[in-house]
Each structure stands twice: as C-alpha cells, then as structure tokens.
Amino acid sequence: MKVFKACLLIMKRHKGQILIYLIIFMGIFVVISAFMSTKITPDFSETKPEFTVINRDKETAFTEGLRGFLSNHGTEVILDDKKDVLQDAMFYHATEYILIIPEGFDASLATETPISLEMAAVPGTGDSYYLDNLVNQYWSFINTYQKTGSQMDDEVLVSKALESLSLETSVETMRFSTGQPMDDAYYAYNRVQSYILLVLILLCVSSVTLSFKRPELQMRNLCAPTTVRAKNFGQFLYCGVVSLFVWLLLSVMGIILSAGRLAGTDWRLIGLMLLNSFLFSVTSLAISMLVSHFIKNPNTQNAFANFLGLALSFLGGAFVPLEFLSQSIQAFSRFTPVYWYSKAVTGIYSLTSLDRASLRPIWQAFGIELAFAAAILCVSLALGKYKSRAENSFGSIRTELDS
Amino acid sequence: MFINIFGKRIRAALRNWSTLIWTWIFPIMMATLFYFAFSALDEADLLTVIPIGIVDNQEYGEDTAFRSALGSLSADGDDKLFEATIYPSAEDAGKALENQDIDGYITLENAAPNLTVSGSGLNQTIIKSFLDQYSQTKHAITSILAENPGAVSEISELFNRESFTKEISLTQNPPSQTINYFYALLAMVCMYGAFQGHESVSYLQANLSPLGARRTLSPAKRLPMVVYDLLASFVVHVLCLMMLVAYIVLVLGVDFGSNLWMVILTCGLGSLLGIAFGALISAVTKFKENIKVALIITITMICSYGAGLMVSGINYTIARTLPVLSWLNPAARIADSFYCLYYYDNLSKYFLNLGILAAMTFTMFTITAFFLRRQRYESI
Numbered sequence: 001m002k003v004f005k006a007c008l009l010i011m012k013r014h015k016g017q018i019l020i021y022l023i024i025f026m027g028i029f030v031v032i033s034a035f036m037s038t039k040i041t042p043d044f045s046e047t048k049p050e051f052t053v054i055n056r057d058k059e060t061a062f063t064e065g066l067r068g069f070l071s072n073h074g075t076e077v078i079l080d081d082k083k084d085v086l087q088d089a090m091f092y093h094a095t096e097y098i099l100i101i102p103e104g105f106d107a108s109l110a111t112e113t114p115i116s117l118e119m120a121a122v123p124g125t126g127d128s129y130y131l132d133n134l135v136n137q138y139w140s141f142i143n144t145y146q147k148t149g150s151q152m153d154d155e156v157l158v159s160k161a162l163e164s165l166s167l168e169t170s171v172e173t174m175r176f177s178t179g180q181p182m183d184d185a186y187y188a189y190n191r192v193q194s195y196i197l198l199v200l201i202l203l204c205v206s207s208v209t210l211s212f213k214r215p216e217l218q219m220r221n222l223c224a225p226t227t228v229r230a231k232n233f234g235q236f237l238y239c240g241v242v243s244l245f246v247w248l249l250l251s252v253m254g255i256i257l258s259a260g261r262l263a264g265t266d267w268r269l270i271g272l273m274l275l276n277s278f279l280f281s282v283t284s285l286a287i288s289m290l291v292s293h294f295i296k297n298p299n300t301q302n303a304f305a306n307f308l309g310l311a312l313s314f315l316g317g318a319f320v321p322l323e324f325l326s327q328s329i330q331a332f333s334r335f336t337p338v339y340w341y342s343k344a345v346t347g348i349y350s351l352t353s354l355d356r357a358s359l360r361p362i363w364q365a366f367g368i369e370l371a372f373a374a375a376i377l378c379v380s381l382a383l384g385k386y387k388s389r390a391e392n393s394f395g396s397i398r399t400e401l402d403s
Numbered sequence: 404m405f406i407n408i409f410g411k412r413i414r415a416a417l418r419n420w421s422t423l424i425w426t427w428i429f430p431i432m433m434a435t436l437f438y439f440a441f442s443a444l445d446e447a448d449l450l451t452v453i454p455i456g457i458v459d460n461q462e463y464g465e466d467t468a469f470r471s472a473l474g475s476l477s478a479d480g481d482d483k484l485f486e487a488t489i490y491p492s493a494e495d496a497g498k499a500l501e502n503q504d505i506d507g508y509i510t511l512e513n514a515a516p517n518l519t520v521s522g523s524g525l526n527q528t529i530i531k532s533f534l535d536q537y538s539q540t541k542h543a544i545t546s547i548l549a550e551n552p553g554a555v556s557e558i559s560e561l562f563n564r565e566s567f568t569k570e571i572s573l574t575q576n577p578p579s580q581t582i583n584y585f586y587a588l589l590a591m592v593c594m595y596g597a598f599q600g601h602e603s604v605s606y607l608q609a610n611l612s613p614l615g616a617r618r619t620l621s622p623a624k625r626l627p628m629v630v631y632d633l634l635a636s637f638v639v640h641v642l643c644l645m646m647l648v649a650y651i652v653l654v655l656g657v658d659f660g661s662n663l664w665m666v667i668l669t670c671g672l673g674s675l676l677g678i679a680f681g682a683l684i685s686a687v688t689k690f691k692e693n694i695k696v697a698l699i700i701t702i703t704m705i706c707s708y709g710a711g712l713m714v715s716g717i718n719y720t721i722a723r724t725l726p727v728l729s730w731l732n733p734a735a736r737i738a739d740s741f742y743c744l745y746y747y748d749n750l751s752k753y754f755l756n757l758g759i760l761a762a763m764t765f766t767m768f769t770i771t772a773f774f775l776r777r778q779r780y781e782s783i
Contacts, residue, residue, distance in 0.1 A: 020697075024704070028713060044520050047528040073532075083573065084747065091578040091746060092719035099568070116569040122578055123570070126450040126525045130532060132568055137536055139567040141543060148547045148554035164543040169534035171527075172519045176501050181522070299421045307432060314436040326442045352501055352521065 003234025049127035176352030412635035456508030596677025599636035604685035679767035706734035
C-alpha cells in the first residue's frame with residue numbers, strides 16, 4: 001500500500017489543475033443547461049419558431065389579425081426596421097422568418113394586382129416553410145372572404161377568417177415508456193461528460209506515471225525492498241480508484257445539477273446512463289495508461305490531454321450530435337470509443353420501451369466500449385513491458401560508459 | 404542593436420515549444436475539428452420529407468378531398484412534403500410510430516382528421532399544420548356557402564394555394580451557423596498573442612527573470628529595447644495567425660468575404676491587442692509565472708466564450724442584453740470584425756470595431772509603459 005499512498009500524495013499535489021478543469025466544466029454546463037431549460041410536457045406541444053413582422057405600411061385590422069394569427073403558432077421577436085439589425089437577427093437565428101409589409105400594401109389590396117409581401121429567411125429551412133405557409137393561409141382566407149362577403153367591414157371579415165383559422169386538429173400523444181422523457185440538459189451533460197472524464201482521468205493517471213518514470217526515482221524504487229508486482233499493483237489500484245472517484249464525482253454532480261428536472265424520469269434510464277459513463281471511464285483509464293507511455297514532461301501533459309480529449313470528443317459526437325456529422329466522418333468515428341459512448345447516450349435518451357429488442361443497440365454499444373478498453377489495455381501492457389526492458393527504461397540516463 | 408535584439412527574440416520565440424503548441428498547433432487542430440464536426444450543421448435545419456402514416460379505414464377510403472390534398476403533398480417532385488404509408492389498422496401504425504419509422508399517423512374519424520404522435524417537434528407541428536389547414540378550409544367553405552351559395556367559383560381560390568409572399572435576400576452571403584466558430588477561434592488566437600507579450604516583458608523586467616536582470620544592466624537604451632522586443636513578438640504572432648488564416652481559407656475553404664487585406668489588417672490589430680494584453684498582465688501583476696499564464700488563459704477563454712467560441716450566437720445575445728460588455732470584449736470585437744467583412748455590405752461597423760481595438764491596444768500599451776519605465780529594485 002506504500003506505492004498506492006505515494007500515488008495519492010502525488011495526486012494531492014496536482015489537485016489544483018484538476019479543480020480548474022472541474023470548475024470550468026461545471027460553469028460551462030450551468031450556462032448550457034440554462035439555455036436548454038425547456039419545460040417538459042408529456043403531451044404534444046406545437047413548435048413555435050421565431051418570426052418578425054416589419055410593417056412599413058399602416059396598421060390595419062388585417063395586419064393586426066395576421067400578427068395575432070402568427071403569434072398563436074410562433075414566437076414574435078420585435079426588431080427595429082434597420083437593415084443591420086435584421087441581418088444580425090437572421091444570422092444568429094434570433095428570428096427564423098422576417099415578414100415585411102411594404103408601403104402601400106393595404107391600398108393595393110383593392111386593386112387587381114396587389115403588392116406582394118416580402119419575406120426573408122434562411123432558404124429551405126423547416127421553420128421558414130412552416131411560417132410562410134401560415135402567412136399564405138391567412139391571406140388566402142382574407143382574400144376569399146373579401147371576394148365572397150360583400151359589404152363586410154374589415155374587422156368582421158378578419159374575425160370570420162380567424163374563426164375558420166382557429167380550428168385545430170386533435171392530437172393524441174402515444175407514450176411508449178412509463179416515465180416522462182429525459183431532461184435535455186441531463187442528456188447534454190452526459191454527452192459532453194465523455195470529454196471531461198477522459199481529460200481528468202488522463203491527467204490523474206499521467207501525473208503519477210510521470211513522477212514514477214523519473215530515472216532517479218525509478219532506480220531508487222528498484223532498490224527498494226518492494227517487489228515489482230507490489231509496485232505495479234499499487235499503481236493499478238490507484239488508477240482504478242481515481243477513475244472510480246472521477247466517475248462518481250461527475251455522475252453525482254450531473255444528477256445534482258439536473259436534480260429538479262429528473263424527478264419524473266424512469267430511474268432505469270438514469271441507471272443505464274450511469275452504467276454507460278462508468279464503462280467509458282474504464283475505457284478512459286485504458287486510454288490514459290496507454291498515452292502515459294508517451295508523455296515525457298508536464299508541459300506536454302495538458303497538451304496531450306486536451307488534444308486527445310477534444311479530437312475524440314468532436315469526432316465521436318460528444319459536442320455535436322452524431323447526426324450532424326457527415327457520413328464519411330461518422331464512418332471514421334466508428335473506430336473511436338467516444339462514438340459508441342455517444343451512440344449509447346443518444347440511444348438511452350430516445351428509448352421508448354425497455355424490451356430486449358429496444359435495448360439491444362445499447363448493450364451492443366456497451367460491449368464495444370468494453371472491447372475498446374480491453375484492446376487498448378492489452379496494447380498498453382505490451383508497450384509497458386517493452387519499455388520496462390533495461391535498454392529502454394533509462395533512455396535518458398547517460399553514464400561514462402556511453403561516451 | 405535592432406538586428407541583435409529582434410533576431411534573438413524571434414529565435415527565442417520559435418524555440419519555446421510550449422507557446423508554439425498552444426498558438427500554432429492547437430488552433431490548427433481546433434479548426435480541423437470544427438470543420439469536420441460542423442460540416443453538416445447548416446443542413447440540420449433544412450426541411451426534409453416527413454414520413455407519415457395513414458390508417459386505411461372506411462372514412463379515408465370515402466374522403467376523396469382529403470386523399471387529393473394529401474396526394475398533392477406526397478407526390479414525387481420538388482414540392483414533396485410527406486412520405487405517406489398506408490397502414491391497415493391503428494395498431495400497425497402505432498407499431499411504426501414506436502419504431503420511429505414515421506413521425507405521426509393520421510386517422511379519419513367522425514369526418515375530421517386526428518393525429519397521433521409520440522413527441523413534439525417541427526415535423527409533428529408541420530403535419531398538424533397540414534391537417535389544421537384541411538379542416539379550416541373545409542369549415543370556411545361550409546361557412547361561405549351557407550351565407551353566399553353563389554360563391555362557388557371564388558372559394559376555389561382557397562384550394563389554389565397562391566403565394567402572397569416573395570422572397571428577398573438581406574445580404575449577398577447566406578447566414579451560416581458554422582462560420583462564427585472559426586471567427587471566434589481566430590479571435591482566441593489573436594488574444595493568445597498575450598503569451599508573446601508576457602514573455603517579452605518577462606525577458607525585460609529585472610524582477611521577473613535572470614535574463615531581465617542582465618538586460619536591465621546592459622548599456623542599451625530602454626525604449627528601443629522594449630520596442631524591438633515587442634516588434635519581434637508581434638512578427639512571430641502575426642506569422643502564426645497568417646498560417647492559421649491560410650489554412651482556414653485555403654485548406655478548409657471557410658469564407659471570409661472578398662477583402663482578404665482587411666482580414667490581414669484585423670489579424671494584425673488583433674495580434675497587437677493580444678501582445679499588449681499579455682504585456683499588461685506581466686508588467687502590472689506581481690504573481691508567479693504560472694499564475695500569470697493561468698490568468699491570461701482564463702481571461703482569454705472568458706472573452707472567447709463571449710465571442711461565441713463554445714456556443715454560437717452567445718455573442719449576439721450578449722450584444723442585445725449587455726451591449727457595454729460586448730463592446731468591451733476584445734475577442735468579440737475581433738470576431739465581429741470578421742463577421743462584418745463576411746456579412747455586411749458597408750464597412751462602417753467594421754471600422755468602428757477596429758477603432759475600439761486600436762483604442763484598447765493603445766490604452767494597454769500606455770499602462771504597460773508606465774509600469775516599465777524608471778523601475779528601481781531594492782532587492783530582486
């Protein structure tokens with residue numbers, strides 16, 4: 001246990017950088033979850049995309065009716081009628097659809113060739129199609145009522161059109177799982193967790209191996225009345241314990257940060273999420289043990305951790321959902337463990353039932369994660385064996401015999 | 404003296420592997436990852452054909468108007484909206500919904516369509532919208548004909564789906580969800596010039612490094628020494644940025660607009676700001692070396708976050724809600740300058756951004772100069 005205690009002591013001296021990573025990660029997660037704090041309702045609710053109406057003509061019963069109708073199906077974003085304001089809002093998706101009522105539009109309605117309304121949107125998006133369809137539906141009704149209802153006031157005409165437009169189809173929501181859907185923020189936390197798990201475990205493991213690799217320390221340890229087996233056991237035990245601790249810490253933090261929103265969620269889904277992150281922490285441990293062989297000094301330690309963590313996480317779909325990655329990248333990322341972790345997270349999130357068929361892809365992803373861990377661990381042990389051979393282990397030592 | 408100081412500082416900067424990794428290799432890796440990870444992000448919002456199910460009951464067989472309306476939107480062609488599958492019973496359609504083969508299924512009951520879904524989303528909303536329109540049109544026809552039985556020809560317009568809108572474009576270049584990540588990354592690298600500025604000041608101040616102590620004793624004038632040193636830092640960092648811009652533009656094909664000279668000007672001013680920021684942190688604070696580096700990284704990351712490096716659009720939200728904070732964030736100003744070059748037709752806001760960056764740089768250099776001049780040490 002002396003080696004194990006020494007490992008813990010080394011870790012204690014590096015707790016500062018681990019804390020910095022934890023605090024930054026938690027800070028970013030809190031901000032992200034604040035953006036994702038959508039209210040979960042078990043029943044169907046309409047998606048209400050953002051729209052803006054810029055009226056360069058006068059306010060009439062028609063335009064008021066249009067605003068009211070669109071507001072029932074979307075979220076109005078009020079913007080100034082300035083080109084750069086509209087451009088910015090469109091670029092940053094503050095609004096998905098801008099409808100401009102041009103000057104003289106109302107007067108032109110009575111003529112044979114009314115002026116067209118102008119619309120700006122990101123071409124081809126579902127939101128713009130939906131909102132444009134609503135605008136056309138509204139004016140189509142107004143137009144028809146105008147032509148058929150002679151001597152009708154504009155207000156009466158609009159109220160008649162809106163009465164027809166207020167009819168809604170009944171929607172039944174079919175639930176295939178017992179609990180309510182999993183909270184979006186907890187799902188996002190679990191996806192991004194792969195990055196921080198890998199970085200933290202890599203830093204914890206490499207900090208210790210880096211210290212033990214120092215030639216003078218290595219020579220002293222070889223002289224010590226401890227067997228190599230006991231030394232290796234102590235280090236392995238430390239690696240296992242620290243990985244378990246990191247996993248436990250992040251899991252508890254995730255549950256605490258999402259506590260209020262997980263109340264109705266099926267606990268078996270949360271259990272599967274925890275099992276998935278646990279398996280990934282085993283894979284991360286194997287990766288860390290392999291990578292530690294290549295880390296030569298503390299300066300490259302952070303670079304290694306971040307380069308590897310970010311590359312695997314980006315390619316594996318931790319930051320950007322897998323469906324947004326191109327087909328070629330997805331094909332490549334199948335060879336990374338984060339891909340299978342993310343696939344399992346998404347699979348658990350969208351589980352509708354817990355029968356054998358639905359769970360099969362989840363178990364498959366778990367198995368592949370474990371297979372990655374076993375394969376990487378084998379390579380790491382083989383490399384360790386090779387590196388521990390006398391001619392490799394003290395490569396940086398120079399004696400008078402070398403010259 | 405210029406060649407001596409300038410050349411040695413450049414050599415020292417190029418031999419500092421730690422800084423080179425974070426300012427040269429790390430941004431190139433990040434840009435590559437952004438490129439691969441965000442390659443299909445803009446396509447995610449595009450409307451795709453929605454898979455729906457229809458329960459084949461007696462009412463569906465008899466309602467020719469509904470079948471015709473549905474058929475017009477499910478026929479092959481550019482306007483195809485639905486991929487409709489007929490199911491013999493609600494159970495079969497329910498099974499398809501459970502397997503996520505369809506986004507929802509329609510059942511005609513009591514002369515009205517009903518929709519069954521398993522969750523909420525835009526696809527489900529569009530299906531509902533189609534059914535709403537069908538019921539609304541039916542209601543309007545009944546209502547109009549009840550009041551005005553002779554208006555049969557006018558009501559045909561309800562089925563015509565005439566478009567009352569015409570699409571206009573607000574800019575020459577289309578909005579993109581990915582491009583701002585690259586701009587924010589460049590802003591971060593500009594601010595990483597702080598490492599060079601910090602190194603320069605450390606090598607100049609007697610209380611910060613043994614080299615600084617030796618140089619303070621040297622018979623060279625202080626001002627030229629500082630200027631040549633910082634100039635070399637600037638050259639190394641601009642070189643790094645040019646390499647990154649060349650990689651992003653030529654290899655990854657990210658659009659920076661048509662004016663590449665303005666992009667280079669922005670990178671130059673951004674680098675100068677980064678160097679001034681690092682020099683300021685190094686000269687003003689009395690912390691240990693690693694604390695100063697941690698401070699530089701933390702401030703840079705916070706500023707980069709505000710510029711949209713981690714969450715695209717956060718810069719816009721901050722600019723709308725806390726405009727002062729946005730104007731004072733140098734990374735946001737740098738990223739916004741690139742955005743102006745790409746997206747705006749006129750460059751007034753771009754030059755306003757450059758003006759703010761220049762003012763920030765000047766202020767930071769002035770404060771640094773105040774701390775660097777006429778220093779005396781009782782003990783080092």
